[in-house]
Amino acid sequence: MRKIRKFKKPIYVTQPYLPPLKEFVPYLKDVWDSKWLTNMGKYHQQFEKELADYLGVKHICLFANGTLALMTALQALRITGEVITTPFSFVATTHALHWNGITPVFCDIEPEYCNIDPDKIESLITPRTTAILPVHVYGNPCQVDKIQKIADTYGLKVIYDAAHAFCVRINGTSILNYGDLSILSFHATKVFTTFEGGAIICHDEKMKKRIDYLKNFGFADEVTVVGPGINAKMNEFSAALGLLQLRYIDKALEKRKKIAQLYRKKLAGIPGIRFLNDIPGVKHNYAYFPIFIDEKEYGKTRDEVYDELKKHNIYCRRYFYPLISQFSTYKGLSSASPENLPNAEKIAKEVLCLPIYAEINLSTVIKISHILKNQI
Numbered sequence: 126m127r128k129i130r131k132f133k134k135p136i137y138v139t140q141p142y143l144p145p146l147k148e149f150v151p152y153l154k155d156v157w158d159s160k161w162l163t164n165m166g167k168y169h170q171q172f173e174k175e176l177a178d179y180l181g182v183k184h185i186c187l188f189a190n191g192t193l194a195l196m197t198a199l200q201a202l203r204i205t206g207e208v209i210t211t212p213f214s215f216v217a218t219t220h221a222l223h224w225n226g227i228t229p230v231f232c233d234i235e236p237e238y239c240n241i242d243p244d245k246i247e248s249l250i251t252p253r254t255t256a257i258l259p260v261h262v263y264g265n266p267c268q269v270d271k272i273q274k275i276a277d278t279y280g281l282k283v284i285y286d287a288a289h290a291f292c293v294r295i296n297g298t299s300i301l302n303y304g305d306l307s308i309l310s311f312h313a314t315k316v317f318t319t320f321e322g323g324a325i326i327c328h329d330e331k332m333k334k335r336i337d338y339l340k341n342f343g344f345a346d347e348v349t350v351v352g353p354g355i356n357a358k359m360n361e362f363s364a365a366l367g368l369l370q371l372r373y374i375d376k377a378l379e380k381r382k383k384i385a386q387l388y389r390k391k392l393a394g395i396p397g398i399r400f401l402n403d404i405p406g407v408k409h410n411y412a413y414f415p416i417f418i419d420e421k422e423y424g425k426t427r428d429e430v431y432d433e434l435k436k437h438n439i440y441c442r443r444y445f446y447p448l449i450s451q452f453s454t455y456k457g458l459s460s461a462s463p464e465n466l467p468n469a470e471k472i473a474k475e476v477l478c479l480p481i482y483a484e485i486n487l488s489t490v491i492k493i494s495h496i497l498k499n500q501i
């Protein structure tokens with residue numbers, strides 16, 4: 126077994142890709158001089174248009190973050206009662222339901238790509254069910270056609286939490302064109318960042334108008350408030366950064382693809398380590414590089430591997446452990462019982478997301494792979 130030296134600087138699971146500062150300064154100066162800092166200013170308007178063109182979607186409403194976008198999407202469609210969702214996500218997915226007074230109903234996931242299992246949705250539908258809230262986990266598309274078929278049969282809305290799925294396409298079409306609404310996050314940990322930020326993608330002008338009112342306290346004009354809106358607007362600094370980021374995103378995605386390909390090459394054939402491959406017809410964004418550790422075959426538990434990597438100064442993340450259904454707010458729900466969620470329970474114990482970001486050194490990826498290969 127080769128001795129591998131600890132990394133001098135910590136290697137985190139991700140790192141934001143930022144444009145050269147000198148290119149951002151003129152935008153900053155312009156916002157400064159104009160004194161128009163927020164409230165749908167010129168950068169907000171320009172970014173909405175350019176982003177919609179870039180992603181290949183009809184309408185985008187920019188938000189201060191993905192969580193507010195989710196909360197507002199539920200309001201925009203007047204979702205109430207129960208919503209069927211996944212426990213295998215970042216906790217904001219379910220919190221958005223809770224903040225709207227909606228009861229989450231957890232559905233198990235399929236064991237390969239870790240998305241909601243469409244075959245288990247129907248049995249969870251009750252007279253109180255109004256919508257399905259799936260997540261394109263790690264940016265891998267849910268089984269959108271099956272989900273839509275169920276929604277159409279039962280008259281349900283579909284809101285996709287596409288926080289991980291920036292730029293993902295199926296057979297040339299943006300993944301964001303599926304469902305009634307999709308939301309994005311531009312948090313610093315995401316493939317595409319505007320410091321903090323988010324968006325709702327919708328398919329018609331009327332809905333865009335409604336969402337735009339809701340994200341601005343419900344104001345339709347100076348004297349008309351159409352509903353209980355919130356303050357969820359993206360500011361001009363974030364919008365300006367977003368515009369600049371659009372010039373660099375293709376390069377960043379290309380680099381991520383290379384990192385994923387290198388991991389796959391180096392980790393192939395290690396007994397007890399599984400990773401995800403590309404899906405035919407899908408344009409991936411390589412937002413995450415999850416591996417799944419079978420402790421019997423590999424000889425160590427996921428948590429032992431996680432701790433060992435930490436000793437090497439490598440900070441992986443156990444996305445998503447614990448399951449949302451295990452948090453105190455939700456674990457009393459009947460749908461949260463572990464026996465209802467066998468795949469999610471198993472995967473939450475096996476998963477480890479390895480560092481992946483555009484500027485990670487290839488030599489770092491090789492070292493991490495060696496550590497895993499030598500079983501540390």
Ligand SMILES: Cc1ncc(COP(=O)(O)O)c(C=O)c1O
Pocket residue numbers: 190191192193214215217218260286288289309310311312322323
């Ligand atoms: C799946 C998922 N949904 C929602 C969010 C919330 O987005 P934000 O941090 O922009 O509020 C995140 C991550 O942050 C996420 O990973």
